[in-house]
Amino acid sequence: MLDTVGLAEKDPDREQPWAELGLKADEYARIKEILGRRPTSSELAMYSVMWSEHCSYKSSKVHLKQFAEIPQETPLANADGTAGVGKMLAGIGENAGVVDIGQGYAVTFKIESHNHPSYVEPYQGAATGVGGIVRDILAMGARPVAVMDPLRFGPLSEPDTHRVLPGIVAGVGGYGNCLGLPNIGGEAVFDASYLGNPLVNALCVGVLRHEDLHLAKATGSGNQVVLYGARTGGDGIGGVSVLASETFDETGPAKRPSVQVGDPFMEKLLIECTLELFAAGIVTGIQDLGGAGLSCATSELASAGDGGMHVELDRVPLRDSSLAPEEILMSESQERMMAVVEPEDVDALMAICAKWDVEAVVVGEVTDTGRLEIDWHGERVVDVPPRSVAHDGPTYHRPFERPDWQDALQADTAAGLQRPTNGDELRDTVLRLVASENLCDKSWITDQYDRYVRGDTVLAQPSDSGMIRVDEETGLGVSVATDCNGRFAKLDPYAGAQLALAEAYRNVATGGASPLAVSDCLNFGSPEDPAVMWQFAEACRGLKDGCLELGIPVTGGNVSLYNQTGATAILPTPVVAVLGVVEDVRRRTPSAFGAEGEAVYQLGDTRDELDGSEWVHVVHGHLGGLPPRVDLMAERALATLLHDGVGLLTSAHDLSEGGLAQALAESALRHGVGVTVGPSDDSFVQLFSESAARCLVTVRPGEEGALEAMAGALGVSARRIGTTGGDAFTVEGAFSIPLDELRAAWTSTLPNALGA
Amino acid sequence: MARYVVDVMPKPEILDPQGKAVLGALPRLGFDGVLDVRQGKRFEVEVDGDASEETLAEVRKMAETLLSNPVIEDYSVSEHQP
Numbered sequence: 001m002l003d004t005v006g007l008a009e010k011d012p013d014r015e016q017p018w019a020e021l022g023l024k025a026d027e028y029a030r031i032k033e034i035l036g037r038r039p040t041s042s043e044l045a046m047y048s049v050m051w052s053e054h055c056s057y058k059s060s061k062v063h064l065k066q067f068a069e070i071p072q073e074t075p076l077a078n079a080d081g082t083a084g085v086g087k088m089l090a091g092i093g094e095n096a097g098v099v100d101i102g103q104g105y106a107v108t109f110k111i112e113s114h115n116h117p118s119y120v121e122p123y124q125g126a127a128t129g130v131g132g133i134v135r136d137i138l139a140m141g142a143r144p145v146a147v148m149d150p151l152r153f154g155p156l157s158e159p160d161t162h163r164v165l166p167g168i169v170a171g172v173g174g175y176g177n178c179l180g181l182p183n184i185g186g187e188a189v190f191d192a193s194y195l196g197n198p199l200v201n202a203l204c205v206g207v208l209r210h211e212d213l214h215l216a217k218a219t220g221s222g223n224q225v226v227l228y229g230a231r232t233g234g235d236g237i238g239g240v241s242v243l244a245s246e247t248f249d250e251t252g253p254a255k256r257p258s259v260q261v262g263d264p265f266m267e268k269l270l271i272e273c274t275l276e277l278f279a280a281g282i283v284t285g286i287q288d289l290g291g292a293g294l295s296c297a298t299s300e301l302a303s304a305g306d307g308g309m310h311v312e313l314d315r316v317p318l319r320d321s322s323l324a325p326e327e328i329l330m331s332e333s334q335e336r337m338m339a340v341v342e343p344e345d346v347d348a349l350m351a352i353c354a355k356w357d358v359e360a361v362v363v364g365e366v367t368d369t370g371r372l373e374i375d376w377h378g379e380r381v382v383d384v385p386p387r388s389v390a391h392d393g394p395t396y397h398r399p400f401e402r403p404d405w406q407d408a409l410q411a412d413t414a415a416g417l418q419r420p421t422n423g424d425e426l427r428d429t430v431l432r433l434v435a436s437e438n439l440c441d442k443s444w445i446t447d448q449y450d451r452y453v454r455g456d457t458v459l460a461q462p463s464d465s466g467m468i469r470v471d472e473e474t475g476l477g478v479s480v481a482t483d484c485n486g487r488f489a490k491l492d493p494y495a496g497a498q499l500a501l502a503e504a505y506r507n508v509a510t511g512g513a514s515p516l517a518v519s520d521c522l523n524f525g526s527p528e529d530p531a532v533m534w535q536f537a538e539a540c541r542g543l544k545d546g547c548l549e550l551g552i553p554v555t556g557g558n559v560s561l562y563n564q565t566g567a568t569a570i571l572p573t574p575v576v577a578v579l580g581v582v583e584d585v586r587r588r589t590p591s592a593f594g595a596e597g598e599a600v601y602q603l604g605d606t607r608d609e610l611d612g613s614e615w616v617h618v619v620h621g622h623l624g625g626l627p628p629r630v631d632l633m634a635e636r637a638l639a640t641l642l643h644d645g646v647g648l649l650t651s652a653h654d655l656s657e658g659g660l661a662q663a664l665a666e667s668a669l670r671h672g673v674g675v676t677v678g679p680s681d682d683s684f685v686q687l688f689s690e691s692a693a694r695c696l697v698t699v700r701p702g703e704e705g706a707l708e709a710m711a712g713a714l715g716v717s718a719r720r721i722g723t724t725g726g727d728a729f730t731v732e733g734a735f736s737i738p739l740d741e742l743r744a745a746w747t748s749t750l751p752n753a754l755g756a
Numbered sequence: 757m758a759r760y761v762v763d764v765m766p767k768p769e770i771l772d773p774q775g776k777a778v779l780g781a782l783p784r785l786g787f788d789g790v791l792d793v794r795q796g797k798r799f800e801v802e803v804d805g806d807a808s809e810e811t812l813a814e815v816r817k818m819a820e821t822l823l824s825n826p827v828i829e830d831y832s833v834s835e836h837q838p
Contacts (some may be wrong), residue, residue, distance in 0.1 A: 121827045234769030259827055261766070263773040320769060333771065 056393030097555020122167025135288035142206025154195025178264035184466025236332030311364035400533035412624030486571030513580030525569020592670030604694030
């Protein structure tokens with residue numbers, strides 16, 4: 001029987017399954033206090049899903065707040081190249097941050113997680129992760145132009161990785177390729193802690209003109225609320241609310257699946273239809289439907305507006321007519337959007353939707369009541385203050401404490417571990433590392449993605465960052481990179497988050513772009529574990545301090561908690577995405593050696609920093625000690641050099657996982673141009689240390705002086721280490737590896753493990 | 757030799773883009789009055805020996821582990837009547 005507001009008043013003591021829906025006793029009491037009565041079952045559905053960790057950020061928001069302390073502006077250069085200040089057109093709290101990139105253009109980008117669904121159903125979980133982030137970007141008024149996917153899996157040797165990885169990669173590729181969006185980068189990282197809890201993070205970049213910015217708000221009493229896109233079905237019900245695996249209404253079918261199936265061709269129509277609605281100038285407010293579906297869209301639109309909203313839920317087009325109102329409110333059916341338009345524009349909206357074969361229905365209107373009121377066949381089932389659902393969820397000050405094992409972990413350094421002692425051992429180590437799962441060639445994955453569709457991709461995998469042209473005439477473009485080394489974050493979450501930030505910042509800079517802004521996807525274990533909460537708090541603090549020092553803002557992002565298997569949490573994995581602007585994509589620096597006889601330089605200093613490195617992970621299976629030292633001022637100077645050096649530098653490759661050896665191998669293998677490096681006092685440290693703020697660059701013969709002068713002026717150490725040429729990777733006095741042998745080792749790992 | 761038929765269908769709640777595409781195409785070809793189409797797949801499995809409870813159970817296991825994706829699909833197994 002339908003549970004209405006009237007019934008809730010008449011029958012105040014009815015027992016309700018709040019605990020099964022994941023609410024705590026005090027949260028349920030708080031809902032009753034807000035409403036002055038018990039919630040109806042529809043209201044309970046909305047509160048439970050909107051107050052879940054995923055939607056309310058209840059454990060994380062006390063720590064995320066500090067990102068607002070970073071000045072909300074970017075270091076966008078003036079048109080004449082002098083230092084300037086760029087605007088943030090939208091920041092944290094919107095669907096995605098929007099950053100001015102000059103020439104009247106703005107870019108929006110955001111990264112989100114879709115971890116748990118991708119473990120349950122790898123293909124559809126990953127596919128709908130892409131679909132969800134694309135709609136977030138679209139909702140800002142932008143045309144989505146590229147996606148990226150940082151992925152993390154259990155060890156390649158584990159059978160479950162063979163179930164999860166191919167499905168996830170096919171899902172990312174299948175959805176993105178069908179949408180016609182290039183996938184321009186990302187990561188594939190393997191670690192035992194991700195077995196049973198893979199991480200699927202999805203990033204999307206969109207481009208808009210400043211005047212096209214749209215926000216998620218329902219304003220103007222009498223304006224019409226339109227739901228358009230796919231029909232609402234019973235999929236993904238409670239996918240957001242972790243515990244809601246069964247519906248609570250005894251009349252509804254039990255055990256709805258918690259996964260959703262996406263339809264990228266529908267999403268493509270939705271994109272084009274929405275962009276045409278924007279161009280027609282009739283959209284006053286817009287919101288995508290993602291996690292928490294209609295509960296989220298209606299309450300967020302209404303609470304960001306100036307009044308209330310009245311919705312007639314029975315008007316929602318259904319795929320399954322047996323759905324109850326609670327289920328319709330919670331459904332996470334994909335490819336849906338909600339727009340607010342003035343009454344006289346409804347016909348124009350309907351015409352545009354019909355043109356794109358997109359179903360659209362007026363489901364309600366903006367009111368001046370200040371309430372979110374939802375009716376089901378004329379009976380009121382929801383009557384709540386919208387803010388109480390969307391924003392006034394619980395805030396937890398969860399206890400956090402530096403774990404007692406942290407000191408022991410940091411004291412257990414790699415210093416005493418056996419290192420290669422002669423040329424033959426160094427040679428074996430190079431070959432073993434390039435073939436290791438984290439350093440090997442990832443073409444098996446990235447070749448399943450379309451990298452060049454739309455014709456604006458300038459750089460994509462295997463470059464350090466993805467680069468997209470925004471304007472055909474001027475060559476204005478943007479560059480994006482995502483990075484995180486979870487082992488470093490485990491050793492020191494504060495420094496680990498800063499190292500992730502530094503690496504993404506550096507990767508964007510290598511192509512010649514100027515880093516502007518950050519989005520983050522913070523993947524951690526259970527917030528109920530004080531040790532995990534400490535990792536999270538430290539990572540947030542590190543990221544905030546790092547962004548302050550680099551002068552770039554956090555524009556938004558996503559938190560994914562409860563990533564653990566039993567009592568074992570994943571490595572703390574604060575994935576950082578940095579976006580940069582390129583004045584002219586025709587002037588950029590390639591990421592690999594392009595010609596023989598060029599001078600090879602290492603920028604930045606190498607210290608004996610092997611704790612947490614790929615070498616110690618692969619060779620000794622060891623994790624302990626302290627991560628490499630963070631020097632963000634050095635990163636800034638290096639980025640300036642990489643930017644100013646465009647034209648002078650013939651290649652630039654970031655030094656990070658695997659150190660100089662890996663960078664040399666990748667730079668040489670890309671175009672088959674070998675390299676000879678001079679001897680060093682300690683070739684092992686030189687080759688395998690993972691000190692930060694370093695980069696491998698080349699210049700044409702005769703231009704060594706120009707590079708050294710530029711480096712000197714910026715305070716960046718530049719050391720000539722060798723010369724390109726030949727068909728081998730050679731370290732004088734130690735070893736030489738023919739490129740064919742190196743390539744065989746580097747490229748065979750994934751195909752051998754995954755077949756074909 | 758025993759023959760079994762395994763029918764696999766997307767669960768009723770799950771979106772079926774293929775069925776939806778077919779539903780969209782039918783009226784264009786003049787087939788009116790179709791309310792819904794769902795598309796699944798059918799397997800015919802031949803096994804050694806006579807039909808029995810054991811072989812039926814074995815085919816069910818195949819359906820559960822390989823022929824269907826139980827997260828998003830339902831299956832049914834029946835003996836094939838020639």
